[in-house]
Amino acid sequence: MSTGVEARLTRLGRDGKFVTVPMDHGITMGAVDGLKDIESTIADVTEGGADAVLTQKGLADRVYPNRNDAGYLIHLNGSTEIGPDEAEKRQTATVEEAVRLGADGVSFHINVGSDHEPDQIEALGNVTERAHQLGMPVLAMAYARGPGIDEHDATNLGHAVRLAEELGADIIKTAYSGDPASFEHVVESTSKPVIIAGGSPSSDRETLETVQDAVSVGGAGVSMGRTIFQHPDPYAISSAIAAVVHEGFAIDVAMDRFDLPIEP
Template sequence: MNTGAGAGARSGLIARLNRISTDGRYLIVPMDHGITLGPVKGLVDLESTVDAITDNGADAVLTQRGVASRVHPNKNTKGYIVHLNGSTVIGPDTTDKRPTGSVEGALRAGADVVSFHINIGSDHEPDQLTQLSNLTEEAHRYGIPVLAMNYARGPGIDEHDPESLAHAVRIAEELGADVVKTAYSGEPESFEQVCAATQLPVVIAGGSRGTDRQTIEMVRGAIDAGAAGVSMGRSIFQHDNPGSITRAVSAVIHDGASVDTALDIAGLEIEV
């Protein structure tokens, strides 16, 4: 964890990180996709989705600040992260994430942590590097941790290349973030290189929905490689039973369950 703030602020950073994790492991469900994708399945009735996932093992949920009033009554005392940039699929460039809020605004919305997305290798990388650096400095003045969502995305870049992912997560540490999210490389062996590139807790993105087994195998592989958890959105909130898939993911992250055991615990079909 970044330690650039004073002793009091460091205590606040630790306390707030504990609100979005359990014993250093993270099961975060981002639901800021309303800006990116619109009112898709799982986000129309945001209240029910938040209740189901936080009642079944999620440590924290993440949204844009405007829907905070819909989150707080339904998050079952779990952590809350406010995301501070975004773009849309109908805009000219989805990699051009623009700021959507401030640390003060996130605090007024009841955030424990703030998050910010940057695309390493995109045309917008220079501005986003500066924005993330400025954000971590501002957030740490308030004792607020920063979750950096650092992806390898740009012309000619393989988004799952472990060398590119390792570079992306290291940038998060260099710029002062406290937790870093990135894509999964595809197998534990190559993802070990990514986790070894930084001393920050690394959490993986879920990406597009696969089968339940594929989702849980990905989580198990990431944990085996040294990841600290997941920040998984569509694979959870668009699931036919968000509570059940959350329970399965939680069993792997928090209880060390195997893939089959996690699926069984959650009452999900053990496909082969």
């Protein structure tokens, strides 16, 4: 690992653990709740303890004044949910653009098992090569998604994260397999840090239980978007998640400390 990659990784997490809030959903879903006034959302989640935020390149000037010195990743591909095929992510930015915009890293989405897997494999390999030439770390969003694919099967997820490492990724985001025992296989499938996606928002307790379970078997944290930026109190939920990931807080303690409702 080059000095540049290593230095920038320290801006994206703490002690090998990561709490990232992706907010690239505007290209996929439009200006949904939490993203219209993205400035306030960024300020809330980074004040709450998020290590880094992630957007598409066009929002860089809205990120910087509000990020409380948190790290910043620029996402390099995307698609829309109203287009012909949401799984067909097309490249939307280059590593050079991310460097010029002051990002600390780049991210790239790949759907392992989809009809578009071959193109995405080639593109991710090219992105990691160029990023490392410039000292930039790469977060691979590696999902098991395609016809007949179980998106939460640990074997499929283990394949996806291993593929991402073999293509040069430095951090790997994937879905949670549903329980610690199966997720341990996913974590053990790569030597790189594995962080979990959030998906559709659930209750605060369920969110924190998932985070705690993933970390308990070696998960390196989270990259949660809607779960955090669409929460009624983005500051509180990001604070609680960061406390579980970085400080090992018990769930009830985290919920009480940050005034989240104590749910059954």
